[in-house]
Amino acid sequence: MLPQPARDxxxxxxxxxxxxxxxxxxxxxALADAPDGIACGEIELPVTASTRAHHLRILREAGVLxxxxxxxxxxxxxxRQDLDTLYPGLLTGIxxxxx
Amino acid sequence: MLPQPARDxxxxxxxxxxxxxxxxxxxxxALADAPDGIACGEIELPVTASTRAHHLRILREAGVLxxxxxxxxxxxxxxRQDLDTLYPGLLTGIxxxxx
DNA sequence: TTACTAGTTCGATGGAGATCGTACTACGAA
DNA sequence: TTCGTAGTACGATCTCCATCGAACTAGTAA
Numbered sequence: 001m002l003p004q005p006a007r008d009x010x011x012x013x014x015x016x017x018x019x020x021x022x023x024x025x026x027x028x029x030a031l032a033d034a035p036d037g038i039a040c041g042e043i044e045l046p047v048t049a050s051t052r053a054h055h056l057r058i059l060r061e062a063g064v065l066x067x068x069x070x071x072x073x074x075x076x077x078x079x080r081q082d083l084d085t086l087y088p089g090l091l092t093g094i095x096x097x098x099x
Numbered sequence: 100m101l102p103q104p105a106r107d108x109x110x111x112x113x114x115x116x117x118x119x120x121x122x123x124x125x126x127x128x129a130l131a132d133a134p135d136g137i138a139c140g141e142i143e144l145p146v147t148a149s150t151r152a153h154h155l156r157i158l159r160e161a162g163v164l165x166x167x168x169x170x171x172x173x174x175x176x177x178x179r180q181d182l183d184t185l186y187p188g189l190l191t192g193i194x195x196x197x198x
Numbered sequence: 199t200t201a202c203t204a205g206t207t208c209g210a211t212g213g214a215g216a217t218c219g220t221a222c223t224a225c226g227a228a
Numbered sequence: 229t230t231c232g233t234a235g236t237a238c239g240a241t242c243t244c245c246a247t248c249g250a251a252c253t254a255g256t257a258a
Contacts, residue, residue: 089188
């Protein structure tokens with residue numbers, strides 16, 4: 001598992017800043033549809049692989065998602081329980097807002 | 100009342116981007132403590148008046164707060180009901196996260 | 199009128215960060 | 229081993245935006 005903040009190290013400023021970017025919001029929505037996680041490359045995004053890796057790092061370091069390795073692939077999963085515990089309703093509020 | 104988006108014009112991207120900035124989050128927290136609104140100048144912020152006005156405009160145009168004029172003062176209020184309707188739990192999630 | 203106060207707008211600046219290409223690592227298959 | 233694939237790290241660039249000072253508007257008071 002790649003380095004990430006513990007639940008009590010997650011700061012709401014970092015979470016909101018991480019979510020306030022269109023590409024990263026797209027990633028979050030893709031992850032929300034994949035409860036068992038998804039490989040980075042499988043998310044359709046209008047950016048190159050290196051930019052994608054950059055955004056995933058931001059999200060991971062903010063505590064929004066967790067990443068573990070399976071062979072050459074890296075599976076990312078929403079830290080839904082941690083976020084729901086810290087900020088009840090936040091994630092749901094964002095995800096249900098999908099038009 | 101200053102120009103602001105109607106409830107159905109509020110976009111979650113704009114809201115999250117507006118909230119993902121430390122000074123603006125500080126403003127939101129001050130507003131949350133003042134249900135009847137508060138004059139911009141009364142919020143303690145580590146920025147000049149013009150920067151303050153800039154942030155308030157961002158928040159207003161995103162649909163997070165509403166502003167009306169009382170004499171020379173501009174009173175800002177959280178659009179709590181609109182936000183709760185659109186993104187139930189989001190605001191509460193953020194505000195209860197205050198350390 | 200004049201003066202003061204509250205706040206906005208404008209233009210400029212500086213810094214942060216989104217983006218990319220390239221080089222790199224790590225794993226799996228042939 | 230060699231090759232291909234998945235993904236990351238680094239350095240450079242470029243755009244966005246937070247910030248400021250200065251000028252401006254509008255209301256209030258003397």
